[in-house]
Every structure is written in structure tokens, then in C-alpha cells.
Amino acid sequence: MEQRFIADAMLGKLARWLRVMGCDVEYFPAIDDRELVARAERNGRLILTRDTLLVRRRRARENHFFVGGDDYRDQVRQVMAAFAIDPFAHFLSRCLECNALLVDVPREEAAGRVPPYVLATQEPFQGCPACGRLYWSGTHRERMTEELKRMVGPQVTP
Numbered sequence: 460m461e462q463r464f465i466a467d468a469m470l471g472k473l474a475r476w477l478r479v480m481g482c483d484v485e486y487f488p489a490i491d492d493r494e495l496v497a498r499a500e501r502n503g504r505l506i507l508t509r510d511t512l513l514v515r516r517r518r519a520r521e522n523h524f525f526v527g528g529d530d531y532r533d534q535v536r537q538v539m540a541a542f543a544i545d546p547f548a549h550f551l552s553r554c555l556e557c558n559a560l561l562v563d564v565p566r567e568e569a570a571g572r573v574p575p576y577v578l579a580t581q582e583p584f585q586g587c588p589a590c591g592r593l594y595w596s597g598t599h600r601e602r603m604t605e606e607l608k609r610m611v612g613p614q615v616t617p
């Protein structure tokens with residue numbers, strides 16, 4: 460089964476980039492340690508953390524991956540290596556804001572929800588069933604592809 464994660468409050472950028480790769484990562488910027496540990500246990504998620512105090516908690520001790528360093532690009536590489544994540548296998552399949560899996564949205568439904576130029580030139584559209592945010596290809600996607608390629612090294616091809 461695919462590994463599911465919950466990231467601690469210090470790891471927002473890591474959580475976001477893991478979501479870019481399609482990983483299932485919960486993240487709450489203001490969650491406290493007790494709630495984080497309880498939520499991880501309740502939902503079968505592995506805790507990603509930089510917090511040396513948190514990992515001493517009894518219920519976190521056997522259920523965490525300790526992330527080293529403050530550079531999110533290093534952090535991304537560590538998690539990818541440890542869990543054998545293929546960075547482009549599920550690229551942009553999740554909402555970057557809330558982690559839900561995206562669904563295809565027909566052009567008619569995107570009308571009125573994106574700028575006319577985008578509607579005329581982009582396809583396909585995908586939407587988040589949880590927060591309603593719409594996603595489409597274009598420069599944003601290209602930039603993320605380039606940044607991810609730089610992050611994970613030249614040996615990987617999308």
C-alpha cells in the first residue's frame with residue numbers, strides 16, 4: 460500500500476513538494492504535537508518531522524521519519540530516497556492546498572471559473588473536490604516540472 464504521511468508544522472514546503480509528486484501528505488501549519496501524533500495513529504500516517512522533542516513521544520517513537528536539514532530540497536530528496544518515490548509517476552495528481560485527489564473537469568464546467576484566455580487556450584482542467592480549486596497546464600506546471608527536475612537530479616525524466 461502507498462505510504463501516507465503527516466508532516467509537522469515546520470515542514471510546509473516539504474509537504475507541498477511531496478503533494479506536487481502526488482504523495483498523500485496531511486499538513487496543518489498550527490497543529491500541536493499531541494494532536495499530530497494522535498492524528499497520525501488514528502489515520503495510519505507516518506509522521507515526517509524535524510522535531511527532536513516530538514520523536515521522543517511514546518506514540519511517535521515507532522511512527523516517524525526524521526528529516527534532516529533546513530533546506531526543503533534536501534528534505535525532498537531524503538524522503539524520496541527513503542520511500543522510493545518516483546517524482547513524476549503521479550505528478551500534480553493532488554490539490555496542493557488540501558491534499559485531495561484531483562478529478563477531471565470538463566471545459567463547460569471550467570467556464571466562468573477561470574480567465575477567458577485560460578479557458579480558450581488550456582485543456583484539460585482538473586479540479587479539487589474538497590476546496591474547489593481548478594488546475595490546468597501552462598507555465599505554472601512547467602515551472603514546477605523544471606524545479607522538481609533540478610531538485611531530484613538529471614537522471615530522472617518526466
Ligand SMILES: [Zn+2]
Pocket residue numbers: 554555556557558559587588589590591592
Ligand atoms: Zn483542494
